[in-house]
Amino acid sequence: MTDAATATRSELLSGLAEVLAEVAGTPTEKVVPEAAFDADLDIDSLTMVEVVVACEERWDVRIPDEALEGMKTVGDALDFIGSGAAT
């Protein structure tokens, strides 16, 4: 487990790519900061919950549902997980 607070943004990105590959079979090269979870990566709302749970376990953080609403892109997720707000 990597500490979200000390991980670099590229470490978070590669970690999220691994999560998406595992949970949704998303090709790693598609996981870029500007990619939208729904439109670009075809992640539906149920799968997004799985992604969130996997991220919580991976980085030992808590991503509340309110934060999830603003998390439209891969970059949004990286911002939140790396911000220290996810505790």
Next chain:
Amino acid sequence: MTAAPAREAVAITGLGVLTPLGPDVAAFSEGLLTGRSGVRLLDEPEFADLPARLAATVDLTDRLERVEARTLDRVQQVALVAAREAWADAGAPEVEPERLAVVVGSGIGGALTILGQDAVLREKGPRRVSPHLVPMLMPNGPAATVGLEIGARGGVHCPVSACASGAEALAVALDILRSGRADVVVAGGAEACVHPLPLAGFAQMRALSTRHDEPEAASRPYDKGRDGFVLGEGAGILVLETEAHAAARGARVHGRLAGAGLASDAHHVTAPDPSGAGAARSIALALRDAGLTPEQVGHINAHATSTPLGDLAEARAFATALGSHRPPVTATKSNTGHLLGAAGAVEAVAAVLALRDGVVPAIRNLDDLDDEADVDAVRTVARQHPHDVALSTSFGFGGHDVSLVLTR
């Protein structure tokens, strides 16, 4: 006896199965004709304490994408595999989505998901429960999965009648096609509940064979030494079409579903009516629906689960419904175990193959025919027997009686 006027038969243009005999229809057919068994001893540790540790399982290795395997219960997975085979076998018919329907039954539904996620809830808490839990556990999950796969917008249905579910699905499909509500219906049954809890429950009913020293001899319908059924898993899916639709696209027709009869015992929730009266009524209704007489039945694919009471009640039903006529009887469960809600559909596929090939498979393990079973049981080797009409019976806890009449 004079037959009633026949109602329209429908064409069977696609067959798909995933059974303990192998990955597809070809393996199923070969396994029936050579008399293989798909039953094994469950030697994994979680089954160690069970009084009955036999099952007939399927191999899903490399049959699905990883994401499909994560988000679909095993019962949905087996349905999907069989549906893909059936749909491809039918030549992936071009049909308006609004004229395409699905009817896939299951006796138990997504039991493995319920049990697995209950363990997650207890060990890790509610935030670790899968968001896919509900669509994975719902009994209509297999039907919904198949409907999504083929893009069916003409209705997706899930009859639930325990071990008659797969046969009832075909009866419902027949109704849909005859009433003009669809041109093509993908129909069948699926089951996957090999887990210590259902096994413990069936064992407490004293319904399961405990012939642990000879797993492949455990499922033995009509044999004097039978001591219960063997739980199996798998799926059977058929593509049904109106004759007009099949003819218009030049489809290859494997056989026809000519009639269905549904009745109920109102006797006991699990025990069969010893007289077989409800079962006999379902047979008579199916023949009347097909416009055929008892004497025209060329072979029977019996429900015959290998339980002491059930096999005899069914044999009495044959005598009641068919009079003195004794067509050859086969029992697919001697090879596959009891696939519960998938059984009726898998056995309908077996009946279509027997009609098509003119060969009735032998009942495996029938060494010593029960004196009370007044049937012409096919024994030892498959019987060459060209014929035009098959009867397939399915009965379920709850007193459900479903009979299907299939023709060439």
